[in-house]
Amino acid sequence: MLPLCTNRFAQQKLIGWRPIFTARSAELFYLIVGSICLALGIAIVIASQNTVYYKVEYGMAAPEFQGKTHAEAEQILRAVSEDTGIVYNVTIDIDQTMNPPIYLNYRLSLFFQNFRRYVRSYDPTLMWSGDPGPGVGACLPYTYENTVGANASQPYDGAVNPCGQIAHSLFNDTFSAALLVPSSNINDREGEVINLALDDSNIAWESDANYLYGNFPAQNYNNISEYRGGGTTGDIPLDEAQNWMVWMRPSGQATLSKPYGTINQKLEKGTKLVVTVTNRYNTYGFSGDKYIILTTNSWVGGKNEVMGWVYVGAACMCYALALYLMLGWDVGLVRKRGFGDENEMTWVKGDVTKQGAVPPQIKHEKKKKNGGAKGTIATTTNEEEEVGIGLPKA
Numbered sequence: 115m116l117p118l119c120t121n122r123f124a125q126q127k128l129i130g131w132r133p134i135f136t137a138r139s140a141e142l143f144y145l146i147v148g149s150i151c152l153a154l155g156i157a158i159v160i161a162s163q164n165t166v167y168y169k170v171e172y173g174m175a176a177p178e179f180q181g182k183t184h185a186e187a188e189q190i191l192r193a194v195s196e197d198t199g200i201v202y203n204v205t206i207d208i209d210q211t212m213n214p215p216i217y218l219n220y221r222l223s224l225f226f227q228n229f230r231r232y233v234r235s236y237d238p239t240l241m242w243s244g245d246p247g248p249g250v251g252a253c254l255p256y257t258y259e260n261t262v263g264a265n266a267s268q269p270y271d272g273a274v275n276p277c278g279q280i281a282h283s284l285f286n287d288t289f290s291a292a293l294l295v296p297s298s299n300i301n302d303r304e305g306e307v308i309n310l311a312l313d314d315s316n317i318a319w320e321s322d323a324n325y326l327y328g329n330f331p332a333q334n335y336n337n338i339s340e341y342r343g344g345g346t347t348g349d350i351p352l353d354e355a356q357n358w359m360v361w362m363r364p365s366g367q368a369t370l371s372k373p374y375g376t377i378n379q380k381l382e383k384g385t386k387l388v389v390t391v392t393n394r395y396n397t398y399g400f401s402g403d404k405y406i407i408l409t410t411n412s413w414v415g416g417k418n419e420v421m422g423w424v425y426v427g428a429a430c431m432c433y434a435l436a437l438y439l440m441l442g443w444d445v446g447l448v449r450k451r452g453f454g455d456e457n458e459m460t461w462v463k464g465d466v467t468k469q470g471a472v473p474p475q476i477k478h479e480k481k482k483k484n485g486g487a488k489g490t491i492a493t494t495t496n497e498e499e500e501v502g503i504g505l506p507k508a
Contacts, residue, residue, distance in 0.1 A: 137439050151432065158419075162418055168206050214380060216409070219408075221372075225397070237276070238254065248333075256282040258334075281335070285372075289394055291377060294306075317373040343497075391406075
């Protein structure tokens with residue numbers, strides 16, 4: 115038989131706070147939590163509703179793609195030089211005033227940048243040190259530019275840095291923006307076209323530039339068109355290539371959305387934003403769509419009312435529970451049991467024989483009367499209960 119452990123820790127007698135929830139304290143708790151959730155939810159919904167957001171599909175908006183399927187659009191794009199691409203305009207009507215900074219983002223559907231092998235396909239050591247490579251095995255087959263092996267006729271034997279699938283598939287559509295003032299005579303600029311600068315100097319995480327990538331240009335990176343999987347960074351050092359750093363941080367969802375640049379100029383209501391697109395990136399092989407997103411920002415980020423309504427829903431649940439406790443216990447619509455009420459014990463309520471329960475005082479008297487003989491009801495003293503089982507005295 116194992117020895118009884120009688121220390122205070124084993125018997126759960128350490129001094130500590132032992133809160134006892136009553137109906138009143140539970141009501142107060144739910145009211146406080148509900149009020150906090152309601153305040154946060156309303157603030158988030160209002161901030162999200164004040165965010166101006168436009169989304170325009172541009173992948174199939176080219177005149178060459180009108181009435182075509184994705185497969186036909188892919189053939190048209192492949193017939194065009196990748197350096198030239200297909201150039202056309204996409205117009206966004208500004209029906210609400212947008213205050214800077216205004217973010218121009220792109221979105222690709224069905225890309226699945228969160229695929230495990232894709233996410234692991236890079237070499238962080240090479241991208242920081244600038245060593246000529248080749249990269250780790252996770253970069254295969256994009257460790258060499260020809261995707262086959264070393265080539266002595268190329269610098270560094272053709273080893274690619276940055277290597278891997280993420281860098282190889284760099285997004286290379288480009289955008290430029292202009293503001294068209296229609297014939298509404300806004301600020302005496304009727305019919306004027308104003309070119310807008312897209313600032314991409316601060317769209318990547320500062321920690322990426324400081325700690326992940328080195329100050330050196332890419333090596334043998336998407337230079338040969340027949341092996342090219344996307345864009346390249348040219349002679350720009352990796353820690354300064356903002357759009358490249360944004361792309362190198364994979365999206366957690368099948369549809370990715372990434373910033374391209376910011377417009378640091380106010381867009382008045384009634385104007386039109388003309389985005390000139392150079393379409394080079396092939397998403398048509400997997401029926402992916404491409405979008406331009408124009409949005410402002412708030413203290414909770416972009417336009418997303420879901421989180422705010424979740425908080426409002428949680429507040430309603432807390433208020434409903436507090437109301438149930440108030441009506442059930444305070445008003446008495448639900449039978450309430452008093453705290454520590456001995457009259458609620460089964461042996462006191464008069465249904466002892468029905469439930470088979472025996473009051474502890476009767477059990478103790480039977481043991482004393484029979485002297486603990488064989489066949490008597492086995493009981494324990496109060497001291498044995500307290501030490502052996504850890505229960506308080508009856």
